[in-house]
Amino acid sequence: MAASLMDRLGKSALVGSGAVGTCLRRTGDSPSGMPVEALNLRNPGAVVSLHESYVEAGSNILVTNTFAANRPSLEDAGLADSLAHINREGVRLAREAGGQDALVWASVGPLSLGLGLADFSDGALRAMFREQCEALSGADAILLETFVDLREAAAALDAAGATGLPVVFQIGNVGGGRDRLQRLGELADLAAASGVAAVGSNCQQAGDIIETAAFLLGRTSLPVTAAPNAGHATVERGVVIYHFSPEDLKKAGIVLWEMGVAVVGGCCGTTPDHIRALAQAIGGRPVAPRRAPAVTARKSAPGAAAGPRAGNPVRELMKSDRFLVSVEIRADRRSALEGIIAGASSIAAAGADLFDVPDNPAATVGRDAMVVAARLQSALGRPAFPHKSVVQANLLQLHSSLIGCWDLGLRAVLAVTGDPPSLGHLAGMARLVTDIKSSVELLRLIRELRNGRMINGEEIGDPPDLCAGCAVGQPTPQQLSWLKKKVEAGAEFAFSQPIFDVDTFLRLKDGTDGLGLRVFPGLMPLTSRRGAESLASGRVPGVRVPEQVVEQFRRYDEPADQRKLGLDLARDLAARMIEDGASGIYLIMPFGRGCYEETASLVSHMRKVASSKTASPR
Structure with a gap:
């Protein structure tokens, strides 16, 4: 009977499954951080029971619990070795529940690589999808669902097609904006050219699904599928609640059927009750003649920006011949902001060109780096910019913060991965965020925003033309290779x-020559023997004080003498780096009382050395 059901695709209305993941999570059997697909092995009875509920409700199609059973997702949970087993079990459990009464469509979702997608070749993407699709070969069809990226879709379509099974392709939320329909059209055309059995959309609100279906019905002669969410989710006392009732889905399903949609099911938040109402309304009816209004994609107007624009003062400084000094100003929560600005004023007067503000370094709460940078720039008349960490902010906040930097008049940002919250004083309460996994991905986001688009392709007004910086560790082959990736992602200085x-400076200089970005060696005055010994021990990853420097500190017992030694060593090293060709220095303020005055003295010293070098005959 399952084969005959597949033959009915496009002829009589088929009722799809409802949500799988959101329903299974409600059982409480899927621990936080564990993919729900693991239940295929951990609690197969719960999976079978859900499928049986959908069959009883009237589903003609069961969607397997395998949406994110791909290598990247399972690796994050330590389950990569079980990939084939999880996928095969997903098909078997659906088949057990449906028997001959329902088709089994094997769910394959995107790889959720985000901005890391650029790190994978087309061949690598195909291989990851092929690995999953081959394990799903016992299904009646492969359901590629929630796809929005063309490269990823092409790889998935190729891998699914290689199984010889029918392929159904569903588009996710491609965002809004003037070129939304253009993006839909490109994905639909790609799927049609790949020979899919049907094309549709899922995981959107009912109104958006109806609009998308209307567009697809006018774009292709293929059967069209639709699986809306159960409305907008809300969180009540930590529980995700969907307020779209079974009657609401029934009404949306009737509209879709009347338009000529061939398969209607449900996505996030829908339940067997939703599917029961849907099946009673449209199940078994002939597919209606297509009556959707013609909706055509239009080419969007050229974006407001295409790459770096003229007039960014930080970028102009980076391209100048001037020796530059950027001073890191700590946004210490224990100091009043006005006091921080007053202290930095002496550094500005000494000749600092730029101020930069770290973003909760060492995972310790500080004042907001963006706010402090904006106040420094406004009060002192020097360009200032924040560091931006990815592990402490989700993708929504990162978009808003970067746009906000521009709106505040800031013209640069230093992209860093940042320190995980587990290292700081809120360990156990603050959580690591992995929407963006590295500074390379953040640099790609900065570039996308500069070009007037968010990560999902939606347009933004007044794109933030931020001059993008990055960090580089010690000049090892691994770090220099990683720096090249940052340059490819859009870094303009480091x-x-x-x-x-x-010696370390010279290796850094030689290793970064020819990369096309301005490199600032970091200078951090040591102020105590204890601090020097701590850094020499490797306590801070990537920072190592040479033993000969530690030995110099061991000659002094008095803290004042140790502090003077550290400042003298910093002055000497700064002078040597300038003489040996440094085009700028990133100065990290020393800790302790007098730090602003000491920093101002160092800046003044560097400015004199640089001026002397410029004035000397060559």
Whole structure:
């Protein structure tokens, strides 16, 4: 009977499954951080029971619990070795529940790589999808659902097609904007050219699904599928609630059927009760003649920006011949903001060109880096910019913050991965965020925003033309290779981790020549023997004080003498780096009382050395 059901695709209305993941999570059997697909092995009875409920409700199609059973997702949960088993069991459990009364469509979702997608070749993407699709070969069809990226869709279509099974392709939320329909059209055309059995959309609100269906019905002669969410989700006392009733889905389903949609099911938040109402309304009816209004995609107007624009003062400084000094100003929560600005004023007067503000370094709460940078720039008349960490902010907040930087008049940002919350004083309460996994991905986001688009392709007004910086560790082959990736992602300048000897600087200089970005060696004055010994021990990853420097501190017992030694060493090293060709220095303020005055003195010293070098005959 399952084969005959597949033959009915496009002829009589088929009722799809409702949500799988959201329903299974409600059982409480899927621990936080564990993919729901693991229930295929951990609690197969719960999966079978859900499928049986959908069959009893009237589903002609069961969608397997395999949406995110791909290598990247399972690796994050330590389950990559079980990939084939999880997928095969997903098909078997659906088949057990449906028997001959329902088709089994094997769910394959995107790889959820985000901005990391650029790190994978087309061949690597195909291989990851092929690995999953081959394990799903016992299904009646492969359901590629919630796809929005063309490269990823092409790889998935190729892998699914190679199984020889019919392929159904469903488009996810491609965002809004003037070119939304253009993006839908490109995905639909790609799917049609790949020979899919049907094309549709899922995981959107009912109104958006209806609009998308209307567009697809006018775009292709293929059967069209639709699976709306159960409305907008809300969170009540930590529980995700959907307020779209079975009657609401029934009404939307009737509209879709009347338009000529061939398969109607449900996505996030829908339940067997939703499917029961839907089946009673449209199940078994002939597919209606297509009556959707013609909806055509239009080419969007050229974006407001295409790459870096003229007039960014930070970018102009980076391209100038001037020796530059950027001073890191700590946004210390224990100091009043006005006091921070007053302290930095002496550094500006000494000749600092730029101020930069770290973003909760060492996972310790500080004042907002963006706010402090904006106030420094406004009060002192020097360009200032924040560091931006990815592990402490989700994708929504990162978009808003970067746009907000521009709106505040800031013209640069230093992209860093950041320190995970587990290292800081809120460990156990604050959580690591992995929407964006590295500074390379953040640099790609900055570039996308500069070009007037968010990560999902939606347009933005007044794109933020931020000059993008990055960090570089010690000049090892691995770090220099990683720096090249940052340059490819759009980095225009780099700050190095602290350097404590000339040899390390020269290796950094030689290793970064020809990369096309301005590199600032990091200079952090040591102020105590204890601090020098701590850094020499490797306590801070990537920062290492040479033993000969530690030995110099061991000659002094008095804290004042140790502090003076550290400042003298910093002055000498700065002078040597300038003489040996440094085009700028990233100065990290020393800790302790007098830090602003000491920093101002160092800046003044560097400015004199740089001026002397410029004035000397060549």
